[in-house]
Amino acid sequence: MTKLSGREITERAPQGWVYLLGALRTRLRTGDFATGLxxxxxxxxxxxxxxxxxxxxxxxxxxxxxxxxHDVGGVTGRDLRLAATISQLADSVGVAAAANGLAVVELALDSPGFPEQLDFWEAVLGYPRDAEGDLRDPYGKVPLIWFQRSGSEEPRQRWHPDLWVDPSEVRPRIDRALAAGGTLVSDAEAPSFWVLADPEGNKVCLCTWQDRG
Known part of the structure; x- marks a missing residue:
């Protein structure tokens, strides 16, 4: 199977599905446990x-x-076909696929000592690094931890979250963040990611699949 690009996935995905951090995702709002089961x-x-x-x-x-x-490390045609089947099964019991509000968080450690920090965090967290040198919980329950080299100037932020969202949700989230007293630090890498900061300067990146190959 061929790994699809973000644009190919979003153009072909069934309604209510979004592409976030290497996977196709939806939320089936069942309303009760029995329907979900x-x-x-x-x-x-x-x-x-x-x-x-x-x-x-x-x-x-x-x-x-x-x-x-998993065999190609991304989304393929088989995922799109199964997504369509799942949507049909959900629709047959009156449940719609809806991805509004879905997001995925990963954590980044900004450190002038990278990659020396990696061994410590691998030991403490107890799950292995992947081919990119990130620490990834094999069960997908703990956010991925990745590392980037930063400057040593103080004060500096050690950790920052990356929040992966659908492109349609970026502007509303930025608008709400600015209204809440935040600032847009940089949109130089948009539409790949935007950097925002809270009133005290703590940063977060809003990330999408766009412009990532």
Whole structure:
């Protein structure tokens, strides 16, 4: 299977699905646990038939679904096909796929000592580094930790979160952040990412799939 680009994925994804941090995602707002559990069973049967398996996170009033092809490290046509099947199964019981508000957080350590810091955090967190040198929980329950070399000038921020959102959500989030007293530090790398800061100068990056190849 061929790994698809962000643009190809967003153009072909079923309604209610978004591409965030290397995976296709949706939230099925079931309203109750029993409906969600029944959907898990029907989605599981469809996944077995397709020999391609999503990550399912069942909660009291919703079911989160994550699709990616681990053999190519991204989203492929098989993920799009299974997403369409899942949407049909959900629609058959009156549940719509809706991705509004979905986001994925990863954490970045800004350090002049990188990569010397990496061994320490690998030991403490207890999960291994991937091919890019990031620390990734193999079960996907803890945010990915990545490292970037920074200057040593003080004061400086050691950690900052990267928040991955759908491109349609960037401007509303920036507007709300500015209205709440924040500042737009830089949009030089937009639409790949924007840097914002809270009233005390603590930074966060809003990230999208755009302009990333």
């Amino acid at each position: 029944a959907l898990v069973n029907t989605i599981g049967a469809a996944a077995e038939a397709a020999d391609h398996h999503p990550d399912l996170d069942l909660r009291y009033t919703y079911l989160d679904v994550v699709l990616s092809s």
